[in-house]
Amino acid sequence: MYKAFLLVAAAIWGLGTVVIKSTVDEFPPAWLVGVRFTVAGIILGIVMLPRFRKALDLDHLKKGAILGALSLYLDFVNMFLMLLRLFGNRN
Numbered sequence: 001m002y003k004a005f006l007l008v009a010a011a012i013w014g015l016g017t018v019v020i021k022s023t024v025d026e027f028p029p030a031w032l033v034g035v036r037f038t039v040a041g042i043i044l045g046i047v048m049l050p051r052f053r054k055a056l057d058l059d060h061l062k063k064g065a066i067l068g069a070l071s072l073y074l075d076f077v078n079m080f081l082m083l084l085r086l087f088g089n090r091n
Contacts, residue, residue, distance in 0.1 A: 021083050029080030033073060 023032060045052070 017083075020080065021086075024080055024083050029077055029084065032080055033076040036076070037068075037073065 020032065
């Protein structure tokens with residue numbers, strides 16, 4: 001059963017790159033990253049809300065926001081910017 005989940009995860013990952021490559025021509029990379037992380041954050045927040053109420057405080061929120069802004073956001077912006085410069089027919 002786990003092999004089926006791995007196959008689905010690989011398919012979603014691969015299709016995500018194709019979709020990003022096709023949309024990066026229409027929308028700025030920073031906008032795509034912002035929308036992607038906002039939607040993921042809202043979904044994760046809803047799913048994890050009971051757990052967040054028990055263990056989350058203001059210090060954790062500050063540190064998490066700094067780490068998220070500096071590492072994850074910049075990493076994904078860099079990836080999208082590189083996709084702007086790549087061509088699909090290049091090896």
